[in-house]
Amino acid sequence: MAKPGSRNAITDVPGIQVGQAHDESVRTGVTVILPDQRAACGVDVRGGGPGTRETDAVQPHTLVDAIDAIVLSGGSSYGLAAADGVAAALGSRRRGFELFPSPEIPVSPVVPAAILYDLANGGDKDWGEATPYPGLGREALANVSGEVREGRAGAGYGASAGRLAGGVGTASVVTHDGYTIGAIVAVNCFGSVRVPGSDAYWAAPYEIDNEFGGVPLPSGPFDPDDWGDAKFNPAAGTNTTIACIATDAVLDPAGCMRMAQMASAGFARAIRPVFTPLDGDTVFALATGGKEMAEPSAFTLSRLGSLAADCLARAIAKGVHAAQAARA
Template identity: 40%
Template sequence: MPSDKSIESVTQIPGIYAAHATNGAAGTGCTVICCPSGATGGVDVRGGAPATRETDLLRPEETVDVLHAVVLSGGSAYGLAAACGVAEELERRGVGLDVGVAKVPIVSGACLFDLACGSPSVRPTAEDGRAACVAALDGNGAPLARGNVGAGAGCTVGKLAGPERAMKSGLGEDVERAGELVCGAVAAVNACGDVLDPDTGEKIAGVRTPDGSAIADTVEVLLGGYAKMPLARTNTTISCVVTNARLTKAQATKVAQMSADAYAHAISPTHTTNDGDTVFVMATGEVEAPVDVVGALATRALGRAIADGARQAVGAYGYPAAADL
């Protein structure tokens, strides 16, 4: 069934709210995707260097069966603080898992390394997370901004030959529809490798040729022995898939696993020891659909969201973007 693009942002999916907090001067920020009524969550972590919060409770055998927000953040491990601000704001609004004496919002998150892009001493804080949460919940469903915003503010790609040959990337989004089933994806693209169009294989951004005029090939750089990653474990593509499908935790986990294939379609190489790749799933439970259909549609959305993150970026902090080549 062909995709219906009448839904253009995850904020148009009923029950889903999303927004950013961005520090453009420092090249960092965070992105919050909220579901105050509660979604079924899943996660898949394939990168070798993840920085995450509350991923274990999303495992199918664990007892917590609701997810209220996902936070994608810059700032490396320091950026995990942004999720605390989201949890505090949700609690203030009465959103959370009722544990008798309080309501505890279930907030999962992941961070990417952007400390080498803008200012290494400025990272997303709890206040940034709170501000993004407020903007999401009070934003009247405004479409999510893309490019050098939120968790995408300090994203770069193609870094295996050193920063002088890397490129600016950012935050991307895509929404796909098959009948009543909707799958949307938000991705902050800070990959070690190159970003490709998953539909055509065209290189969008990545390691540049030595003269900086064109995109080379990170795999060839790696195989040729010219890799000179200045800092290990400093890359990550972090994503959230949102769907209106009705899923169990086990099914949401399977959708996350299937969706992770989008990284292989749109990033080369991917899931390296230098990447902390993580995919979250939030399912709002409105539409019955086979898990394999949900997973296939989510994979398409995530692959295109990754490509969108590279295309929407604007050159900054000395890094050119795709539009500059």
């Protein structure tokens, strides 16, 4: 029977570490997902207001076949600069893509990124021409480890999930035949993660071992036009849920892209409404390549994608649940 890994975190996937940093006064932060070695990557963008970097570069038909790190950040468009800090630090280690291998030619770190909007959360955003994000990116990279703090941390430090506090969540699952899948997410959605009039999370059917409170879904019908704790009258671009999925299976970029597409279903299992014109929902998928795919590989990929969606739904609920606990 499939079950969570020892940490119930994306870092249960062999070869994956996570680092986080935040600025309390600005009320924002950055999360970095760092594979030990360059990893195959895919991406799926479903929201109507995305903010991303290098998502075109990881398409299956391009020259780039692996990435060096993934960055999730607050700060809206300013937050994309966090990836600049990460890329500069990795480049100084000579980690990146080399078109012409030579010690005299800098490498090109490939650091895709996605951002969420936390500019209106009351923090001090008077940074002039020097934003905090490159420094937060470098700090998060320096903090990488196997431990992942949930709730008000990293990219989710200044986030809100509908009318609830948002945050960072993570989860994992290990299959009976030894594949590991993990998810990490920063939840800043327009929609609600809870059933209207209830403390139950929409992701409740996927919960394992009461990891986000163990409240079952209420019985009986609900109003399909009731969005519960969704945000009211949001301004365009003020919401987004951004995530990264990882597995130890051997996948190429096309396989990673398919896994990212399937994992996006986890958003729909945990948030209502989702993929709105007001969200920038984005999922990256990484494959560290430690375990060969069982044949038929299409069936194994289908399993991994389905488990990734469940894992992402759990991570969303876990992140918001941890943020509420921190506020209590």
